[in-house]
Amino acid sequence: MQQYPDASLLSAEGKEQSHEETIEAVKAWLSLPNNTRWLLIYDNLDNPRLTNSAEGAGIDIHQFLPTAYQGSIIITTRSSQVNLGYMIRIRKLVSIENSLEILSKTSGRHDLQYDVEVRSLVRELDGLPLALATAGAYLKRISIGFDGYLRLYKESWARLHTTTPSLGSYQDRTLCSTWQLSYNQLLRQNRLAAHLLRWWAYFDNEDIWFELLQADGGDGPAWVYELNDELSFNDAMGTLDDYGLIDQHIGIPGLTESKGYSIHSCVHNWTIHMLNQTWDVDLARLTIGCVASLVPSRDSSKFWQLQRRLLPHAIRCYATIRDSYQDIPWAFHNLGHLYSDQGKMDEAETMYQRALQGKERAWGPDHTSTLDTVNNLGILYYDQGRMDEAETMYQRALQGKEKAWGPDHTSTLNTVNNLGNLYSDQGKMDEAETMYQRALQGYEKALGADIFVRYRPALNTMQNLADLRAHQGQRTAARELYMKAYGGLELLLGPQNIAVQCLHDTISHLERSDGKSSNCYCTLRP
Numbered sequence: 001m002q003q004y005p006d007a008s009l010l011s012a013e014g015k016e017q018s019h020e021e022t023i024e025a026v027k028a029w030l031s032l033p034n035n036t037r038w039l040l041i042y043d044n045l046d047n048p049r050l051t052n053s054a055e056g057a058g059i060d061i062h063q064f065l066p067t068a069y070q071g072s073i074i075i076t077t078r079s080s081q082v083n084l085g086y087m088i089r090i091r092k093l094v095s096i097e098n099s100l101e102i103l104s105k106t107s108g109r110h111d112l113q114y115d116v117e118v119r120s121l122v123r124e125l126d127g128l129p130l131a132l133a134t135a136g137a138y139l140k141r142i143s144i145g146f147d148g149y150l151r152l153y154k155e156s157w158a159r160l161h162t163t164t165p166s167l168g169s170y171q172d173r174t175l176c177s178t179w180q181l182s183y184n185q186l187l188r189q190n191r192l193a194a195h196l197l198r199w200w201a202y203f204d205n206e207d208i209w210f211e212l213l214q215a216d217g218g219d220g221p222a223w224v225y226e227l228n229d230e231l232s233f234n235d236a237m238g239t240l241d242d243y244g245l246i247d248q249h250i251g252i253p254g255l256t257e258s259k260g261y262s263i264h265s266c267v268h269n270w271t272i273h274m275l276n277q278t279w280d281v282d283l284a285r286l287t288i289g290c291v292a293s294l295v296p297s298r299d300s301s302k303f304w305q306l307q308r309r310l311l312p313h314a315i316r317c318y319a320t321i322r323d324s325y326q327d328i329p330w331a332f333h334n335l336g337h338l339y340s341d342q343g344k345m346d347e348a349e350t351m352y353q354r355a356l357q358g359k360e361r362a363w364g365p366d367h368t369s370t371l372d373t374v375n376n377l378g379i380l381y382y383d384q385g386r387m388d389e390a391e392t393m394y395q396r397a398l399q400g401k402e403k404a405w406g407p408d409h410t411s412t413l414n415t416v417n418n419l420g421n422l423y424s425d426q427g428k429m430d431e432a433e434t435m436y437q438r439a440l441q442g443y444e445k446a447l448g449a450d451i452f453v454r455y456r457p458a459l460n461t462m463q464n465l466a467d468l469r470a471h472q473g474q475r476t477a478a479r480e481l482y483m484k485a486y487g488g489l490e491l492l493l494g495p496q497n498i499a500v501q502c503l504h505d506t507i508s509h510l511e512r513s514d515g516k517s518s519n520c521y522c523t524l525r526p
Contacts, residue, residue: 031068038071045077093127106136117147131266134175157273193239198275202287204312205268207260292331329358371400408442436465459488
């Protein structure tokens with residue numbers, strides 16, 4: 001027969017014990033020499049007393065631990081600062097089958113494996129056990145389909161989760177209250193981390209990095225500019241990591257910016273719908289400015305890599321834009337570049353139109369900055385095959401720039417080059433050649449014979465004229481222009497640059513072919 005240690009000292013029959021005496025009695029019983037097969041679980045230690053916390057704040061778990069090392073203890077907590085024993089960090093579920101099992105058990109609904117609507121919901125909740133259990137608790141109580149829950153999740157997040165019943169194993173907890181508890185503790189421990197978590201709602205949930213949050217202008221709250229200090233940023237992120245609210249990204253080889261951090265999509269929805277129930281226009285405007293200020297030029301190193309990092313945040317900005325944002329046309333102009341380069345033409349047109357309206361309102365229709373946006377709208381329409389609209393934009397930009405800067409200013413000549421591309425695509429070869437020759441002669445006049453052959457827009461125009469010559473079957477003239485452009489681009493960008501390699505392949509193709517070449521004209525942005 002199994003023998004158990006005498007537990008009489010726990011009952012203290014006939015004697016009323018204090019809380020402290022009861023704790024000591026339990027610890028003494030657990031430490032009995034022959035009491036070696038026990039498991040002690042401290043669940044939900046979400047408010048631990050930390051070394052840097054205020055006097056008396058939080059729970060000191062050490063006072064509840066027995067002195068003998070002869071059993072097993074499990075402590076569950078949302079704070080990684082509970083530094084006891086061997087730590088196991090629980091991650092989101094990777095297997096969709098495990099997510100389906102949690103949803104099935106908590107909802108009381110079965111045979112979910114092949115239900116398409118269920119799988120859509122599971123993908124949206126992305127393996128977060130708390131979110132899956134919360135969904136199951138709601139579905140067990142309400143006669144609604146999985147597709148209906150997903151619709152409510154997307155349309156009425158806050159109302160859905162504030163009316164969801166508490167989870168069975170935690171009578172006083174819901175999805176919202178659990179994260180709210182962590183947020184309240186953040187406010188006490190590190191207010192900058194709490195502010196950053198709230199600001200995250202205006203960005204995408206993936207990949208926030210130090211350089212992205214470098215706000216300027218002084219229009220935002222003071223705490224925003226504390227994040228311009230790298231140590232303060234690291235401390236805030238470290239605190240969020242301590243509470244298990246974020247994940248660190250693995251560094252990308254060759255990354256010129258800092259590595260990023262992400263939060264789970266469900267936590268992100270909570271920051272949007274609960275921490276930002278009143279939408280903060282200033283934070284939204286700051287976010288747009290932060291993203292737009294990092295949009296790289298086509299000549300910068302790691303151009304595509306940085307653009308791909310910025311795109312999800314730009315998409316989030318696009319979803320939050322309000323009609324009142326009239327004072328940041330430069331930001332819309334830059335976001336137009338980003339969307340256009342990433343093939344999102346509808347979004348690019350919206351951004352350029354917003355930028356154009358803002359610049360016309362602030363500076364007038366003939367301001368040079370306004371004309372830069374007009375030129376870029378022309379490029380966008382050209383890329384979409386909307387040639388009449390593109391020509392209208394180019395002609396307006398050209399006339400305005402000639403008036404403001406003169407016929408031989410480099411910005412004027414960039415638009416001349418773009419008109420040449422449009423005429424070439426329309427089969428108007430004489431007009432196209434006139435534009436290209438005017439642009440090249442103007443670049444040489446403006447910059448000098450030695451410098452203009454190292455100026456990127458001039459080299460692009462050389463390449464465009466070479467394409468025209470190749471299309472006309474003038475192999476020798478085309479090759480001469482190609483080689484001149486290739487030599488300048490190689491010196492300017494380096495032999496490994498994709499534009500240099502592409503031009504090298506074009507020259508090789510010309511030498512192997514009958515002299516004809518496919519058109520690949522370079523449009524020029526300011």
